[in-house]
Amino acid sequence: MQINGAQAVLKALEHEGVETVFGMPGGAILPVYDPLIESSIRHILVRHEQGAGHMASGYAHATGKPGVVIVTSGPAATNMVTALLDAMMDSIPMVCITGQVALPAIGTDAFQEADTTGITMAATKHNYLVTKVEDIPQVIHDAFHLATTGRPGPVLVDIPKDLVLPDAVFEWYEPTGHDLPGYNPITEGDPVAIAEAAKLICEAERPVIYSGGGILRSRAAAELLALAEMTQIPVVTTLMNRGGFPDDHELNLGMPGMHGNYTAVMAMQQADLLITLGARFDDRVTGARDQFAPDAKVIHVDIDPAELGKVRFAHIPIAGDAKAIIGEMIKEVAKLGGTDAQPGREAWRQTLSGWQEKYPLVYGEHEAGKLLKPQFVIEKLRDASPDDTIVCSGVGQHQMWAAQYWTFNHPYTWINSGGLGTMGYSVPAAIGAQVGQPDRTVWAVDGDGCFQMTSQELITAAVEGIPVKIAILNNSWLGMVRQWQELFYDERYSETSFGSEIPNYKMWAEAMGCVGFRVDSPEEVEPTIKKANAITDRPVVIDFRTQAEEKVYPMVPAGASNSELLVDPSQRDES
Amino acid sequence: MTHAPEFHTIVVRVENKAGVLARIAGLFSRRGFNIESLAVAPTDDDRFSRITIVVDVTSTSIDQVVKQLDKLVNVLSIRELDSETSVERELMMATVSAPTAEARREILDLVQILDAQVLNVGFDQLMVSLAGSQRRLDDFEALVSRYGIIEIQRTGKIALSELAKVEPAGA
Numbered sequence: 001m002q003i004n005g006a007q008a009v010l011k012a013l014e015h016e017g018v019e020t021v022f023g024m025p026g027g028a029i030l031p032v033y034d035p036l037i038e039s040s041i042r043h044i045l046v047r048h049e050q051g052a053g054h055m056a057s058g059y060a061h062a063t064g065k066p067g068v069v070i071v072t073s074g075p076a077a078t079n080m081v082t083a084l085l086d087a088m089m090d091s092i093p094m095v096c097i098t099g100q101v102a103l104p105a106i107g108t109d110a111f112q113e114a115d116t117t118g119i120t121m122a123a124t125k126h127n128y129l130v131t132k133v134e135d136i137p138q139v140i141h142d143a144f145h146l147a148t149t150g151r152p153g154p155v156l157v158d159i160p161k162d163l164v165l166p167d168a169v170f171e172w173y174e175p176t177g178h179d180l181p182g183y184n185p186i187t188e189g190d191p192v193a194i195a196e197a198a199k200l201i202c203e204a205e206r207p208v209i210y211s212g213g214g215i216l217r218s219r220a221a222a223e224l225l226a227l228a229e230m231t232q233i234p235v236v237t238t239l240m241n242r243g244g245f246p247d248d249h250e251l252n253l254g255m256p257g258m259h260g261n262y263t264a265v266m267a268m269q270q271a272d273l274l275i276t277l278g279a280r281f282d283d284r285v286t287g288a289r290d291q292f293a294p295d296a297k298v299i300h301v302d303i304d305p306a307e308l309g310k311v312r313f314a315h316i317p318i319a320g321d322a323k324a325i326i327g328e329m330i331k332e333v334a335k336l337g338g339t340d341a342q343p344g345r346e347a348w349r350q351t352l353s354g355w356q357e358k359y360p361l362v363y364g365e366h367e368a369g370k371l372l373k374p375q376f377v378i379e380k381l382r383d384a385s386p387d388d389t390i391v392c393s394g395v396g397q398h399q400m401w402a403a404q405y406w407t408f409n410h411p412y413t414w415i416n417s418g419g420l421g422t423m424g425y426s427v428p429a430a431i432g433a434q435v436g437q438p439d440r441t442v443w444a445v446d447g448d449g450c451f452q453m454t455s456q457e458l459i460t461a462a463v464e465g466i467p468v469k470i471a472i473l474n475n476s477w478l479g480m481v482r483q484w485q486e487l488f489y490d491e492r493y494s495e496t497s498f499g500s501e502i503p504n505y506k507m508w509a510e511a512m513g514c515v516g517f518r519v520d521s522p523e524e525v526e527p528t529i530k531k532a533n534a535i536t537d538r539p540v541v542i543d544f545r546t547q548a549e550e551k552v553y554p555m556v557p558a559g560a561s562n563s564e565l566l567v568d569p570s571q572r573d574e575s
Numbered sequence: 576m577t578h579a580p581e582f583h584t585i586v587v588r589v590e591n592k593a594g595v596l597a598r599i600a601g602l603f604s605r606r607g608f609n610i611e612s613l614a615v616a617p618t619d620d621d622r623f624s625r626i627t628i629v630v631d632v633t634s635t636s637i638d639q640v641v642k643q644l645d646k647l648v649n650v651l652s653i654r655e656l657d658s659e660t661s662v663e664r665e666l667m668m669a670t671v672s673a674p675t676a677e678a679r680r681e682i683l684d685l686v687q688i689l690d691a692q693v694l695n696v697g698f699d700q701l702m703v704s705l706a707g708s709q710r711r712l713d714d715f716e717a718l719v720s721r722y723g724i725i726e727i728q729r730t731g732k733i734a735l736s737e738l739a740k741v742e743p744a745g746a
Contacts, residue, residue, distance in 0.1 A: 117594065121601050126648040129594070146648060182590060182651045306642035 005164035012140035022052035026072025029099030031164040051428040051457040053083020058432030066093040074112030085123040089419025093152035102162035125153030141175040150185025189320035198332030204273035213240025214278015220323035243408035262359035281311035291561035392430040394450030397479035402445040424453030448474040462513025475548040509541035612731025672723035
């Protein structure tokens with residue numbers, strides 16, 4: 001069957017099982033958009049290409065399927081760079097198809113020409129510039145393979161316009177294999193190392209399971225739960241693995257790191273063994289590296305061999321897929337006696353529960369005449385929403401409060417920009433998640449700074465009937481930067497105030513086709529959330545007016561050891 | 576503070592495709608590794624190329640460089656070659672000023688002593704080539720520099736593993 005390049009792009013996507021793409025047409029990609037009219041693929045027309053990228057990311061988070069983006073050349077491709085790097089840092093499977101100027105025009109500084117493969121080389125797992133129309137099916141097949149296997153990541157396919165014009169025809173074929181001689185991701189772990197790890201686990205007096213985003217990428221939440229329950233070892237869940245282990249489980253110590261809770265942070269600091277599963281010793285977790293977990297031996301499981309020993313020496317490095325390796329680890333621990341082979345660890349348990357009792361997450365009571373406590377808003381939002389609500393966030397204080405105060409009992413319910421820290425991530429990511437999980441409640445907990453970066457995508461959501469809900473914790477400041485200025489720059493607030501009454505978020509939401517609310521008092525919080533949760537046909541935005549002075553605690557100051565964690569002022573010793 | 580460079584020779588087998596060299600060079604520059612020399616050409620199987628990179632990696636473990644390289648989809652294999660257990664060569668071509676008969680004679684003497692070759696002769700210049708260890712090339716360069724080097728190009732080091740001297744037991 002003879003087909004042209006444009007038809008081949010869509011046929012190849014259909015062949016990969018793609019149901020939804022996020023994108024925006026333009027000159028160079030225009031021919032691909034023509035056969036889209038006949039295609040089974042749903043296209044979500046975004047208002048800015050970066051939005052398409054984050055939607056694809058949210059979709060991938062929520063469904064486990066690769067997110068797919070189609071945009072044009074030049075500025076569309078450069079607008080995608082942030083979303084690609086974001087997906088790269090958080091290991092999100094994504095395939096991005098970009099238009100390119102026609103092959104003879106490449107290198108001539110043609111209209112809307114950009115060296116897209118050059119620009120995105122460091123922002124993708126791999127990228128392709130297609131040079132022959134008959135390569136399209138194979139390259140797209142390879143792109144999906146690369147994006148979804150090994151350590152997942154974004155793959156970009158740049159297609160020159162002359163390859164997708166109606167006269168660029170070739171004989172269609174369905175690619176079956178891959179000719180990628182340099183790509184052989186390791187999946188199964190070394191059995192000898194796994195057996196040694198099991199031995200260390202059964203010897204450790206103060207072990208902690210340090211679980212990261214790799215648990216979710218590898219769909220290993222059930223295995224993690226089984227390992228923790230068999231060994232009765234407590235688990236910390238990093239920002240990227242909130243939901244990967246149930247928060248209401250007694251073994252869950254919660255989130256570690258710069259704004260982790262006291263027990264999670266100190267448990268790692270004082271551990272004699274870190275069972276590291278799909279985590280990468282990010283600087284936001286370790287604090288000052290040379291003082292991080294000084295007494296701990298390290299078992300490190302990661303599908304990316306380059307992570308093993310990159311930051312922290314691993315006594316037992318195991319490259320491979322977390323799901324398979326944890327499964328084998330459970331078998332090895334069982335061979336040694338399973339639960340019965342574990343040391344008493346009574347003192348360790350008491351230490352941990354003592355910390356939990358002494359240093360829970362706290363915030364102050366509402367003060368009359370003052371604005372809302374943001375933590376209170378998140379608690380009300382959590383309590384008034386279904387247990388399996390998907391929560392998205394941007395980056396900053398609101399992100400940390402959401403990660404701290406939400407109770408995540410299910411995997412794939414927490415979606416945020418962890419590695420790159422992309423402000424503006426939450427609105428488009430929430431839309432993508434809602435597209436992927438249309439029957440679930442999706443809340444974006446956003447900051448006012450983040451909201452102003454990407455909120456135009458709510459027009460997309462309104463037009464498409466995607467009923468995402470946005471809770472803006474609006475303190476009229478770049479809150480996290482303000483917090484640092486207050487604590488470390490003598491309260492010199494340089495360029496962080498947004499002024500208080502502009503914009504009018506309620507009117508703005510309504511102008512975009514959403515339902516808009518504004519909430520100033522604590523009494524209005526819960527009823528308004530309930531109203532929002534009842535709306536299922538269009539997006540909702542609630543402007544929660546929150547107190548600017550509120551800070552995220554605990555906090556490890558930048559560059560300090562995790563042992564110097566600052567707890568809430570109310571919990572500090574008087575001395 | 577400057578540090579004494581610590582050079583490692585890495586041999587990388589890659590797919591012979593457009594853009595592969597840029598990916599490798601980009602990886603080094605992104606991580607702040609300085610490439611001292613680089614030689615690349617297709618292998619006996621022209622689907623693949625072999626790249627010999629000499630890189631200064633004082634600040635980071637060579638292990639991390641190798642692992643990062645290995646993540647590139649077009650990279651098939653990577654080996655670090657130790658100068659103790661490998662045979663290394665570099666080729667140099669140089670045009671040297673030889674305005675007088677005496678200068679020309681002296682340069683030709685050096686050519687003979689160091690086993691170099693004359694490639695081209697001009698009325699007041701000589702073009703010579705020399706293949707050998709980096710050290711020998713450095714020596715030759717230093718020796719002819721007093722006559723005036725007009726143009727010089729070195730290829731960067733290439734290397735192969737040393738061959739076994741004894742048949743391994745059980746082979």
